[in-house]
Amino acid sequence: MxxxxxxxxxxxxxxxxxxxxxxxxxxxxxxxxxxxxxxxxxxxxxxxxxxxxxxxxxxxxxxxxxxxxxxxxxxxxxxxxxxxxxxxxxxxxxxxxxxxxxxxxxxxxxxxxxxxxxxxSPPKTPNRVTYHRMSLGLWQLVSQRYNVPMPDNIIACDDGHAIGFWAWVQRHPQIPIILCEGEKKAAALLSRGFVAIGLPGIWGGRVGNKNCNETLHPDLVPMATGGRKFIILFDYETKLKTRWHIYQAIIRTGRTIQALKCDVEVACLPGPEKGIDDWIVALQNADDSKKLSELEKAAKVSQLVTALIQDALSLSDYMLLQRPRHR
Known part of the structure; x- marks a missing residue:
């Protein structure tokens, strides 16, 4: 059969x-x-x-x-x-x-x-950002990582969607938020208990232009309260022209966050993997991970991603240390 x-x-x-x-x-x-x-x-x-x-x-x-x-x-x-x-x-x-x-x-x-x-993206429509629906189990991972208690009586839908996750994050500015270049990268971080929002490209976290009222994207403004920390984590890139665009996008996005009295840090991937999701998968498949159990692999990846986030630079240090030498 x-x-x-x-x-x-x-x-x-x-x-x-x-x-x-x-x-x-x-x-x-x-x-x-x-x-x-x-x-x-x-x-x-x-x-x-x-x-x-x-x-x-x-x-x-x-x-x-x-x-x-x-x-x-x-x-x-x-x-x-x-x-x-x-x-x-x-x-x-x-x-x-x-x-x-x-x-x-x-x-x-x-x-x-x-x-x-x-x-x-839908044509002739302003770009938005992506706040993924979360399950109860993944919400628990986030709660444990940041030591923030979950609310009582959470409603979980038949499809597994736990209602209220992002409203809970919004109420707790001590939870840092990672801004990623793309939905899959945000989802890879959410899968491991890091709060992440997917932007539709490196310029997707701000609106306006450099010379006229550039502000944080309206979809991100509700989270920019209480001095919350935002970590910008964009792709690793080797092409000088692309690196310059990324550098400019990070600085301009970061300044719109600072304008709302929130902290900004910049996490930098070591490469050669392009995105945070690629890096996570590479860590899982590395030779020194093959003998580990799935739980041990998950713990190893969590530890290394945590270290990457903890090593993030302040926006001023990023501007000084990561400026591309040539355009």
Whole structure:
């Protein structure tokens, strides 16, 4: 008798689930609560949420605009979280990672580039940030790590979502928050009891521009109270031009946090792994980890990530010590 194929949550494909669970070390609870598979025409209803998307009188999206997004019909995974501006209700905005990504289009040059657009955000809509739904078990990990008691009578939904996690974090400014470049990286940290928020890119933590009213992103403002510490943890990079952009984004994001009288530190990955999720997975798979039990591996990774966070630089030290020498 043939073995029935394994079923993954939310219709995720085997490749998608492996990417999240194995490739990024994300806890199964976070995957089942936040990541879903979309394909066919369905991604359009998730992406085309803006009233400014060009449509015909009958309401259909105009063909020229639709053509840019035909690739999403091949399928991919979608992630969206909770809305800090709407009492932590589900957020309509999210991001889609297509199985068949398109190439980026350079508007200035009027031509297609060789760079793939890995993640699609809803077009003609301001970017948001991602606050993942959390399970009770992961909430307990966070509570233990920061020695902050959990509230009584937490309501857990049938799907495992423990209601009130982010409101609890909001009420306790002694809990530091890590800002990550991307949802998977935030999820990898949340999986290990670190509070992390996913930004849609290095510039996604602030709004405005350098010369005119640059402020912290409205989605992050509710957390910027009581002198809370924020740790900015972006990707490791070797290209000088990209390093300069990261450096500038960290400084400008950090200053918007400081403007709200909160502390800012910058954690730096040692490389060569690009993201914190890549680094965590590399630690788990290192030669000296192979003889360890799963519990021992988890303890080792937790210890090393904790050390990385504890070694974070103040914003002023980061500006002095990490400035790229050439652009």
């Amino acid at each position: 043939s073995k029935a194929p394994q079923q993954y949550p939310n219709n995720l494909t085997s490749a998608e689930y492996r990417e999240l669970a194995v490739g990024s070390g994300i806890h199964p609870d976070l995957i089942s609560l936040n990541y879903i598979h979309l394909e066919g025409d369905v991604p359009y209803s998730y992406l085309f949420i803006s009233p400014d998307v060009p449509r015909k009188n009958a309401g259909r999206v105009r063909e020229g605009f639709l053509k840019q997004y035909r690739h999403v019909e091949a399928g991919g995974w979608w992630v969206s979280g909770l809305d800090p501006q709407n009492n932590w209700e589900p957020m309509e905005w999210g991001r889609f990672k297509s199985a068949a990504p398109r190439f980026n289009y350079d508007k200035q040059k009027g031509q297609q580039t060789e760079k793939l657009v890995k993640y699609e």
